[in-house]
Amino acid sequence: MQLKQMTEKVYVIESRTINLGLIIQGKECIIIDTGLDKTSGQKISNLILEHNFELQAIINTHGHADHFGGNQRLVKLTNVPVYSSAWEINFLKTPKLEPFSLFCGANPPRILQNKFYMGPKSPGEDISCNKDFIDYWGLDIISLPGHSLGMIGIKKDGILFVGDAYLSEGPLAKHPVPFLMDVDASIETLFMLRDDPDCNFHVNSHQGIYSTRGETGQVIEANIRRLEEIYVLLENTIASSPKTSQELAKIALDYFNADCNTYFVYQLIIVTINAYLSSLLDKQRIQPIMKSNVLYWSK
Template sequence: MSFKNIAEGIYYFDGAVNIGYVHKGTTGLLIDAGIDRSAVKKVIRYIEDNGMPLTHLFISHAHADHYGGAAFVREKYEVETWAPALESAIIENPVLEPLYLFGGNDPFPDVRNKFLEGPPVTIDIVVEEGTVHIGDIEAEVTILPGHSYRQATLTIDGVLFAADAYFGTEYLHKHRIPYITDASIQIDTLRKLLNVDAKGAIPGHGTYEEDYSSTVEKNIEYHEKLLTWVKSFIQENGEVSHEELVSAMCTAYEVEVTKIPAWLLYRTAVTAYVNGLIREGIVRSFLKDYKLTFALSTD
């Protein structure tokens, strides 16, 4: 993990999941907290060694790799903790993620792991979109769903902390089928990002760029390519069950999945592209032989 100072009082800690830090006046704001205490400990050590405060924590969304270290931060510091609506409910009750990924059934024991369920965290302030004051820091909150239901980004002094609203291109190709919840909504979010007034952006996974529009455009192109694949596969096969589609897409993109928790994430990711096509009226869903089935719309 490396520590990068990108503007006066604005830093990010470059790791598997980027963690932001902003210092202004007596306020020290941590933006996300990594997957566990070992990740965030390195950040806290840097802050302490440089005599900077830690007074507030902003959690962008309720995925464990972004809030898993938050409970440790709250144990060590009396930080006021902020998170967006709905995401806050999951962060405070983290079993909800394994539950929804598992279709509402009690999840198998191996599904309840630190990658899907972080320690519970009390949220002090539930935030909505708009201008907020976090201690001495003025920030613009933008709600950008698609990867998570009410994911929030922060823009501070022209720097956009984008969370997982977009991915660095290397991460798109690394995961092959990136985790999103609805491709149509995700593409809308990406187009909205292109209009955010910022002088640079830090994604949750990737590197800081002053001109990040090219990376956002590549995200749009990548999702559109996957939408085209799903549409073509359904068109070629006439009717496709949900499980057949998940299996075929993971096979086509050479996704290596051997464990149930990872498969649950990829099942959601694949379904996100069907969601997008259904939202656009291109694909319809129905039951056949007790199976969720997809076909092209007849309209």
């Protein structure tokens, strides 16, 4: 891990897999996200001690394991509070909720209860109920739903940590059907981020620090086009003939020449397809039908 200074008080902690945030005030500091596991938490602790900072709090953009997996280690070492949105703290406190949601609300099999989908249990407080903390650190907390239902962004001095609100160019090429839980909210979030005049840089959690003077708009536009492309693909496919969710997942993957070789990734794809189906159904553009005890989606 290494520090990249963005402003006098805002740093990005760059690592091989994720960008984290460090905000300082004198010798005090707060961390935005903590990575996948206790190893990440220990590395963050070492980095803070190396620079003689004193950790005061952790903020998690959302409750996915690769963003809060280091919480438990840091809390054990420092006993600091952890903040996120009211929705996301449920996943911090009860990590089994993530594989539970991926497995359609049933008790998830053990193979889904791994560190990539179920981080170590963490405390959590609703950041919106802690105005004094927000004011002391001079933060703007911005709702960014879509990738997860309660994801938040943290803005300080023109630098906005956007979590997984959109994919940078490399991951978008590698994962052409981006994981999301609410497609309409995700598109609204993308338009809001694209049109926000008060940011100088976006810090994307995975492989991206983008200047809002050109770079950010291009990357966000690519994400908007991709989500809209998938939306049209699924709606047109269903209009041609009824399809199951599994058939639609295959059609979307084949359309982008993508390979899905693991069960773990397939579960993410199925959740994403269901998010599109939910939107189409709510807008009365498709309907569920039963044929021979099989659920199909039809125009």
